[in-house]
Amino acid sequence: MKVGSRQMVCGAVVTTGVWLLSVALVSGQAGPPTAAQNQMLAENVFKNITVLRGIPVDEFMGTMGVFSAALGLSCEDCHTASSNDWSNYARDVSPRKTMARQMVRMMADINKQHFGGRQVVTCFTCHRGSNSRPRVTSSLTILYGAPPLDELDVLTPPAAPGGPTAVQILDKYLTAIGGAQRVATLTSWVAKGTYSGYGPEGAPRPVEVYAKAPNQKSVVVRDPGAGDNVTTFNGTGGWVSAPFRPIEVLELHGPEIDSARAEAEILFPANIKTVLTGMRTGNDFIDDRTVLSIQGNKGGAIVTMYFDEETGLLTRLVRSTPSPVGRLPVQIDYSDYREVSGVKMPFKWRMTWLDGRSNFEMTEIQANVTIPATRFARPAPPKPY
Numbered sequence: 001m002k003v004g005s006r007q008m009v010c011g012a013v014v015t016t017g018v019w020l021l022s023v024a025l026v027s028g029q030a031g032p033p034t035a036a037q038n039q040m041l042a043e044n045v046f047k048n049i050t051v052l053r054g055i056p057v058d059e060f061m062g063t064m065g066v067f068s069a070a071l072g073l074s075c076e077d078c079h080t081a082s083s084n085d086w087s088n089y090a091r092d093v094s095p096r097k098t099m100a101r102q103m104v105r106m107m108a109d110i111n112k113q114h115f116g117g118r119q120v121v122t123c124f125t126c127h128r129g130s131n132s133r134p135r136v137t138s139s140l141t142i143l144y145g146a147p148p149l150d151e152l153d154v155l156t157p158p159a160a161p162g163g164p165t166a167v168q169i170l171d172k173y174l175t176a177i178g179g180a181q182r183v184a185t186l187t188s189w190v191a192k193g194t195y196s197g198y199g200p201e202g203a204p205r206p207v208e209v210y211a212k213a214p215n216q217k218s219v220v221v222r223d224p225g226a227g228d229n230v231t232t233f234n235g236t237g238g239w240v241s242a243p244f245r246p247i248e249v250l251e252l253h254g255p256e257i258d259s260a261r262a263e264a265e266i267l268f269p270a271n272i273k274t275v276l277t278g279m280r281t282g283n284d285f286i287d288d289r290t291v292l293s294i295q296g297n298k299g300g301a302i303v304t305m306y307f308d309e310e311t312g313l314l315t316r317l318v319r320s321t322p323s324p325v326g327r328l329p330v331q332i333d334y335s336d337y338r339e340v341s342g343v344k345m346p347f348k349w350r351m352t353w354l355d356g357r358s359n360f361e362m363t364e365i366q367a368n369v370t371i372p373a374t375r376f377a378r379p380a381p382p383k384p385y
């Protein structure tokens with residue numbers, strides 16, 4: 001893979017990445033779609049959608065992240081136009097774009113005809129994140145070389161028998177961060193710090209995070225030049241307002257709402273035992289440290305929490321939602337736990353998704369402050385100030 005292309009993929013973080021907060025409206029719901037639901041289907045928002053039809057526009061943007069990540073390509077490798085002129089994205093014709101459409105059909109056929117409709121083959125299965133063509137011949141170098149590092153897949157392998165139960169892991173976590181009683185006193189917090197993305201959009205910017213129990217969250221990345229980037233979940237609805245996007249204020253739906261809700265609920269760990277259903281445990285390694293994992297469901301989302309076996313602290317959260325071309329994972333790595341009003345909270349976290357990565361570093365967190373409800377409401381479209 002060209003280093004340059006990866007940078008471009010990552011450079012698109014701020015402009016395209018948060019789209020991966022995606023949705024599956026159609027799959028999760030019974031009955032015919034309403035007018036409002038029809039309105040936000042990809043084919044009704046964009047001009048030239050021939051295969052990825054019937055999914056909401058934010059899930060559609062998630063599929064573009066899958067394409068980029070699975071093939072090690074940047075948007076411009078398939079779309080001949082420059083990123084900010086969205087009208088060209090409908091008109092452009094490139095051999096890769098044509099091929100990608102064929103591949104979507106092929107992939108769906110393979111899963112349907114050979115795997116009973118389960119989504120076991122995706123773009124990544126064959127392309128493996130590389131922009132060279134899938135290999136035809138077994139590699140002797142791989143056969144006799146050191147095994148390549150493989151990260152955890154979205155689905156946790158089952159735990160060895162005899163390990164701690166989910167409730168035991170969560171109890172240890174509650175003790176590690178200050179004890180269940182202390183944790184229950186946390187009802188809101190406000191944090192200030194710095195956000196940095198990657199690539200040309202990567203310059204550090206001020207960020208504010210607002211959180212209110214049981215499940216509201218708003219993140220505001222300040223950018224006077226282009227307009228703020230605001231990601232908000234108010235307990236029932238979620239939105240992303242950001243400059244340089246085809247949709248200025250993108251609304252979340254379906255599993256993406258579930259996914260956002262799970263993340264917001266986990267910010268207030270007093271109720272952590274009831275956030276997920278169908279909890280199963282596993283064990284793994286993150287950066288050479290043993291972690292105990294708990295995977296469960298939140299509506300249509302699959303969520304996995306990883307706890308450091310020694311400290312008991314939550315070090316990683318992976319939440320993912322479905323799309324027609326593979327799951328859309330968002331990974332958050334927490335670190336630098338410090339005490340705030342007697343409760344240990346992470347001051348640093350890194351968010352990674354299919355076409356982007358960003359770092360959050362807080363300098364101060366204040367607990368139990370009053371936050372007006374408007375803070376979590378649907379954000380206004382971005383504008384310079």
Ligand code: HEC
Binds near residue numbers: 048049065090096
């Ligand atoms: C592997 C090739 C490929 C990559 C990489 C790719 N796209 Fe696409 N894109 C497509 C195809 C194919 C379509 C048309 C899908 C269809 O017909 O259902 C499309 C359609 C679109 C559309 C809709 C255009 C319209 O109005 O009809 C947008 C917007 C878009 N892509 C944005 C992006 C962004 C942003 C990225 C980078 C994160 C990206 N794409 C990466 C292949 C690609």
Ligand code: HEC
Binds near residue numbers: 071096097099123
């Ligand atoms: C079953 C394996 C398989 C799957 C699944 C698969 N591909 Fe491919 N893809 C291939 C092979 C093999 C080629 C090379 C074909 C050739 O050399 O003619 C290829 C070629 C391509 C190319 C052309 C590459 C270039 O640089 O010219 C694009 C674009 C592409 N695939 C996109 C996708 C997308 C998008 C998906 C998921 C929707 C996908 N593929 C899923 C096997 C696969």
